[in-house]
Amino acid sequence: MNLIEKGIEHMQANELEEAANTFNQYIEENPTDPVGFINFGNLLNHVGEYDKAQNFFNRAIEIDSKSGTAYYGLGVLHFEQKNYQQAAKEFQNAVRFGLDDADAYYMLAVSLRNQQNEKLALPFFQRASELKKSDTEIQFQYGLSLAYNEQIDHALNQLLYVTELDDQHADALYNTAVCYLHKEQPKKALTFFKKTLDAQPDHMLAADGKIKVEEYLSEG
Structure with missing residues (x-):
């Protein structure tokens, strides 16, 4: 089990301090890999530290400007704060950069619905339904x-x-x-x-x- 897998396991067990330490260790050992920053951002999202989480996602995007999972993390961040317009933009980026994932399409669709744009949301609900x-x-x-x-x-x-x-x-x-x-x-x-x-x-x-x-x- 690598450090990322270990950190995710800690997160799932709600061992948040241990998860943070593990992701931080991964970042120190792999400072040019966006994966560590994305997972630390996900952890910060989980505990509502949105400003700090945004910094980690932005750092991941600086390393890899086409990281779909980093944009997805930003989308979740804005969605949690009910900033649906920005959330939709980030989820669109996630999909555009290759995150062909049911949750990404679903969250994009819900973000559009929450802006009363059901017509535009429909094809993304459809794609999510095809994938899951x-x-x-x-x-x-x-x-x-x-x-x-x-x-x-x-x-x-x-x-x-x-x-x-x-x-x-x-x-x-x-x-x-x-x-x-x-x-x-x-x-x-x-x-x-x-x-x-x-x-x-x-x-x-x-x-x-x-x-x-x-x-x-x-x-x-």
Whole structure:
């Protein structure tokens, strides 16, 4: 196990001082390798030392101006501070410099969504979903993005896929019901409102939807 792997192991065990010492040792022994600075930056991000973390990421970029992981770290840093415009810029840099990673595309998409730019976010949610097909949160958010972009048929198929991955995913079940309402299929919508409540009995939106659809069907 090298020093970087050892430092990451300390981080995962929440042994933060040990992680810092290990990454610092790596940097001292490898001052021209951006990896040490990136991992120390990630550690500082983790504890909320954003200014210090930024210095480490910037140092990594000085060493390698095309380090996708360094830009990703900066993206996380700005995202954590709710600076979504700058976060999106850094995540775009990460992708541009070769970080073909589901989390990078996902974080870029969420950063754009948080700027109310759902249309631009959609292809990045799609790419994330392609790279991590079993990640229910990524798949769900892609489904929502399709719905927000009024691609209801595609959204419905995507949300049904999420319910295949997790048949207790209450928000996916609820939004499936909403899609069926948009498609004017109230009986199917009612089925999924009920499934939502089975998964999460206190889901108020589903409860309200169920009552309204039952009233509509009884009048018909």
